[in-house]
Amino acid sequence: MNDKEQGQQGQDDWRRVRFDVLEQIDKLPSLSSVVHEFLVLSRQEYFTAADFEKIISKDQALVARVLKVANSALYGRSRTVPSVAEAVVLIGLDNLKRIVYAVSTEGLTKRDLAHYRFHPDGGFWLHSMAVGLTAKVYAEAAPEAGLRGEEAFVAGLLHDVAKLIIDDFLPDGGPGPVDLQDESAAVGLNHAELAEYMLKQWNLPPAITDAVRHHHDQPGAGAGNESGILLGLAEGLCDLWRVGREHPVDLSIEAPVDAFLPALEQVGLDPSRWEAVVWDIRQQLAGIEDLYHQGA
Ligand SMILES: [Fe+2]
Ligand SMILES: [Fe+2]
Known part of the structure; x- marks a missing residue:
């Protein structure tokens, strides 16, 4: 398939979706524009912490949640973090951004799904968060895959977001775990395809929408989907654990x-580095269940 045909196929995908599915998507809490603005700013050559503060302070509800997490035991602060500006100094801009992304997406991930086999105590959130943290480590270790660490984190947080929608349309009592074919039969697209549509609506950059679209591709099936393979790799490891x-x-x-x-x-990660990368991921995921219970 050439680029033009592929682009055409992408444009036509949403036409296969049931109309009432699109209506359900409209009812979801919209993704804070802060996520989009943070990602755009992070891609610029020059920025300061003050630029991020300016963006986040437009959303005071988000500021309150972010400060609550920054003040949780998670960051082990001996003194209170009273403002976004101080949070940057005390926990660092990278941590602040990570909290902003996690908090901005929690309305979409702190959900119970009836038909997918996540643990009822925050399983969907834990899976989303873990895939995000894992994908970030992989992305930094394999830059050739074309996904920046921060983008990989957001892609991981949102990679299964379409399951929220599809869950309502699946028949009860299927024989086994829901697979991609079951999803297509129920709504016209599988969750990777439908998520691409949703993330585009939320103005997320192509690096993220492409990765999510291809996260169930088989490695070796062709070039151009490395970021999706990387995300699938992250999911594979999280599922193993x-x-x-x-x-x-x-x-x-x-x-x-x-x-x-x-x-x-396919993602260009030398197998000799595997042990070191997995060690790093274990550090990132250690205590992830506490993270959930602390309201992160
Ligand atoms: Fe997943
Ligand atoms: Fe998935």
Whole structure:
């Protein structure tokens, strides 16, 4: 398929969706414009922490939530973080951005889904957060995949967002786990395709919408979907550890590199670095269940 045909296919996808599905999407809480503005600013060559403060202070409800998380035990502060400006100094701009992205998407991820096998105690949020944190580490270790760390985090947070919508349209009591075909049969698109449509509506950049669209692609099937393969790789590791599927999470389960070789090759991550990367991911995911209960 050439680029033009591929573009055409992308444009036509949404026409396969049931009309009442589009209506449901309109009813979702809209993604704060802060996410879009932060991502745009982060891509610029020059920016200051004050530029981020200016954007976030337009949304006072978000500021209040962000400060609550910044003041939680998570960041182990001995003194209170009273303002966004001080948060930048005390916890750093990267941490502040991470909290902003997580808090801005929690209306979409702190949900219970009836038909997908997430743990009822925050499983969907834990899965989304874990895939985001994991994808960020991979993206930084494999820059050739074309996804910046911050974009990978947001892509991970939102990669399964369309399940929220599809969940309402699935028949009850299916024989096994819901697969992509079940989703297409129910609404006309699978959750990766429908999420692309939703994220475009929310003005997220192509790097993120492409990655989400392709996160269930098989490695080796063709070039151009490396960012999606990277996101799928993150999901594979989180599922191996049962994050969001079972409590407690077991990060000690071995992650043999052999199971991931085709994906590693496609994203340009040398298998000799696997152990170090997985160690880093374990550090990121340690205590993730506490993170959920602390309201992060
Ligand atoms: Fe997922
Ligand atoms: Fe998925």
